[in-house]
Amino acid sequence: MSLADDLYLAAHDTVRARCVLTPATLGLGLAGALLGELVLWRRLEIHDDRLSVVDHRPTGDVASAAVLDQLTREQRRGVRDWIAFLSTGVATDLVARRLTRAGLTRRTVRRGLFGSRLSFDPVDSVVSGLPATRIRVAAERRELLGVPDLVLTGLVFATGLDQHALATLDPRGRDHLLDQLRRRLPPPLQRLVGHAEAAVGDAVMARRA
Template identity: 40%
Template sequence: MPSTTLPPTGWPLLADDLFRLAHHDTTGRPLLHSTVAGLGLAAALLAELALTDTIVVEHDQVFVIRHAPPGDALAHTVLDQLVGEQTAHTVRTWLAFLSQTSYDEVASRLLRSGHVRAEASRRLLIKTTIYVPTDANVAAWPWARLSTRLRNGQPLNGFDTVLAGLTLAADLHRHVVDGIPGNVITGLRQLVAKAPPSMRLLLHHTEAAVGDAVLTGH
């Protein structure tokens, strides 16, 4: 199957693939708590900017180093938010802020691209929206790609290394690597630890933020 991570603009859609991993590939049922999903997707949106050398993370703070408008509309919005602040903020501050809207914004990007359709769902008198994949093969591709490469001991490219790191940070890796020996997980953590400094810091703070959210129940 061809890669679904890059649109015609060439933008690395990390958040789209993480969204796919965080949902059942046919029903669209969420696999993560909404708070954790929001933090993971917020990190993925920042990672898209880091991968394209638009931002760097230094001393636990996010700095914009390139102001050229991204080809992706959502990335452009996130960059505008970063640029709009007079002073640099910490990764944790940006994760908390972006996580408030990241789920809906990434879902909207997938809706616009035709990869999901929105369906209303009602449970215990609470109305929610489920984003059902329009093509189960496309929805399952990130999982199949990571799982196959990890099982076979194949190297991961830069994009998939970050994606795998995001699954670790969001505690989603158990779904991706179900049944894979523990030494593979250890190797994956070692691989992520060799990622560029900005990405390592971003993933570290994301995992810490997720851990705090789980502990506090928020």
């Protein structure tokens, strides 16, 4: 599965298949994850707070290719600008539909007092729990994570998802993960995670204002 797919699944409760993050926070995390996928695909580079397209070739994946196409056509280059733009439903929709095409989520219409709401819920609770379990077990065993899982871990902390996905992890395990993020995550991806975390913080403050 792709980085953004892992984050989407990790953000859902394995019992009720409900998202534990607010739509805004989920969107910001997935926006960072899709940009992270393009960095891992070597289509994007990040320098400080700016990004640049270094390879225009499609990735072969509908979701990341759609983001790459938009990046190529737009003039804005600020990382935070793109995280903000993609978080307004674009990232969540792209990732949810990618997972549905893979058979990992299903369209669910929930009816309430104020009308109907469409959601994409994980089909298999075991599969949806795998990303968080993979990180948690590696931390418990003090194993080193690969770069994609380090980005995923960074976004889990950036969105506050660690309070759910890593709730049972002991303090030494959390320290092990944070130390890896500081020492082993490449600087461009550290900056991407940092921008995502700042965007989540701004969104939280705006809701409280």
